Amino acid sequence: MDNKLTVYNSKSRKKEVFEPINPGHAGMYVCGPTVYNEVHLGNVRTFVSFDVIFRYLKYLGYKVRYVRNITDVGHLTDDTEEDKILKRAKLEQLEPMELVQKYSNMFHEMMNIFNNQSPDVEPRATGHLIEQIEMVQEICDNGFAYEQNGSVYFDTLKYNEKYKNYGKLSGRKIEELFTETREDLKNQEEKRHASDFAIWMKANDEHIMKWNSPWSVGFPGWHLECSVMSTKYLGETFDIHGGGNDLKFPHHENEIAQNVGARGVEPAKYWLHANMLLMNGRKMSKSDGNTISPYELFSGDSPHVSKGYTPMAIRFFMLQSHYRSTLDLTDLAMQGAEKGFKKLMEAASELKKMEYTGNESITEHDKNINDILDSMVEDMNDDFNTPKAIADSFELVNYINKLKDKHMTFDEISKSTFEKMKTTFLTFVYDIFGFCDESAGQDNSQFSGMVELLITIRNGARNNKDWATSDLIRDKLLDLGIQLKDSKEGTSWSKS
Ligand SMILES: [Zn+2]
Numbered sequence: 001m002d003n004k005l006t007v008y009n010s011k012s013r014k015k016e017v018f019e020p021i022n023p024g025h026a027g028m029y030v031c032g033p034t035v036y037n038e039v040h041l042g043n044v045r046t047f048v049s050f051d052v053i054f055r056y057l058k059y060l061g062y063k064v065r066y067v068r069n070i071t072d073v074g075h076l077t078d079d080t081e082e083d084k085i086l087k088r089a090k091l092e093q094l095e096p097m098e099l100v101q102k103y104s105n106m107f108h109e110m111m112n113i114f115n116n117q118s119p120d121v122e123p124r125a126t127g128h129l130i131e132q133i134e135m136v137q138e139i140c141d142n143g144f145a146y147e148q149n150g151s152v153y154f155d156t157l158k159y160n161e162k163y164k165n166y167g168k169l170s171g172r173k174i175e176e177l178f179t180e181t182r183e184d185l186k187n188q189e190e191k192r193h194a195s196d197f198a199i200w201m202k203a204n205d206e207h208i209m210k211w212n213s214p215w216s217v218g219f220p221g222w223h224l225e226c227s228v229m230s231t232k233y234l235g236e237t238f239d240i241h242g243g244g245n246d247l248k249f250p251h252h253e254n255e256i257a258q259n260v261g262a263r264g265v266e267p268a269k270y271w272l273h274a275n276m277l278l279m280n281g282r283k284m285s286k287s288d289g290n291t292i293s294p295y296e297l298f299s300g301d302s303p304h305v306s307k308g309y310t311p312m313a314i315r316f317f318m319l320q321s322h323y324r325s326t327l328d329l330t331d332l333a334m335q336g337a338e339k340g341f342k343k344l345m346e347a348a349s350e351l352k353k354m355e356y357t358g359n360e361s362i363t364e365h366d367k368n369i370n371d372i373l374d375s376m377v378e379d380m381n382d383d384f385n386t387p388k389a390i391a392d393s394f395e396l397v398n399y400i401n402k403l404k405d406k407h408m409t410f411d412e413i414s415k416s417t418f419e420k421m422k423t424t425f426l427t428f429v430y431d432i433f434g435f436c437d438e439s440a441g442q443d444n445s446q447f448s449g450m451v452e453l454l455i456t457i458r459n460g461a462r463n464n465k466d467w468a469t470s471d472l473i474r475d476k477l478l479d480l481g482i483q484l485k486d487s488k489e490g491t492s493w494s495k496s
Helices: 041-059 084-092 096-113 125-141 156-163 174-180 222-234 245-263 294-299 311-319 331-353 364-381 386-404 415-432 444-463 467-479
Strands: 006-009 014-017 025-030 063-068 145-148 151-154 197-202 218-220 238-244 268-274 277-279 327-329 482-487 490-495
Touching (some): 006 268, 025 041, 041 311, 125 145, 125 222, 151 245, 218 222, 238 245, 294 490, 311 331, 331 386, 364 415, 386 415, 444 482
Parallel strands (some): 277 327
Antiparallel strands (some): 145 151, 197 218, 482 490
């Protein structure tokens, strides 16, 4: 095959031929979750997008090392600048690391539900404090950071004088950033310029998650961990850095500045960004109710959907749009995706059973099928164009159905073409798109009804403070792979 993989590099704002730094190998770092609450559906979309990219790189034969971090310290809230983990831990009355474990487990479970493959390394920020302190020191030694009252700030202006690249990835100008950056509450008087950012923060007395450093007892700035952990596991320069679009600025911009400030080299060759998930044409937002959690979408327990959808139908829905496009979740679109997914999987299951019984003829169908197969690979080589590859695979679905219904005979195609179609189609469906068969397909409504009934019985037990019965139902269902989740809004369930 002479066609090559091209990827859209956010940095250059154009498609570039993918040429890895070490031939045959691909290093990919994707910013993972901050584990202080349940993963949002929008984040699921980002991780599904990079899962397909991970899978396709492997399909092309690259030896891939996929690193995706877990942020468990240092990510501050936008408004009050509290550590997100600490704030939530107080609210839930848990130890910070207890909270981190709880939401990491839930995150992993969600990744499994969507059939996302695990990264090869999943480092945590708190496990890399020594390396983070070292990098702060390196940046200080190179003159791109300054200390104020025990906190250390990255000097964006001084950095930009030398490297002239601050703001390039996100397309912002440092002069504008200087005035544009929101009035920063407590750090304002400590920072020299509004665009400077903390790489080490002095902790106050109440702060629980803090470590010794040459500057103060404190904690690292959020952006630092990704610079440090990508360098540690992928080297000073690696191939792909990914994340959601919203991370371009300031997170990724600051990552670049830190890496260059410390080591003099930009970390990633290609920057890939996944776009936003909308709902009913608008940004998802908790404050105006335009939001839905993965579990609500599974159970249908939401005013935004008429029924529940399976994780694989949702995955199919996500792949029906290009990762760089915004994707609009609507009930109608979900219904369409559910039908499409079913049709695709039925064809896959038919094809698995089918054996060639023809006469080795080469007809125009033969050529046509080969063209479709080539074009599926071309689609994916074109910056992972999953919607087009899915559309092409549906042309094969037509052939599979014709063969099944005997509207076409094996005599009209050659054995090699049939075998190639079988292998390629099934590889795309299962290994590249990452779909799996959902056994629940047979009688979903009956099954759901039974789980709902058990939830009703359990609610009754809970109201009567009969915790033994309530826990028994929960635990037995869990043994069967059905997880109940209690919240203010009631109890929802999901299958693992
Ligand atoms: Zn990151």
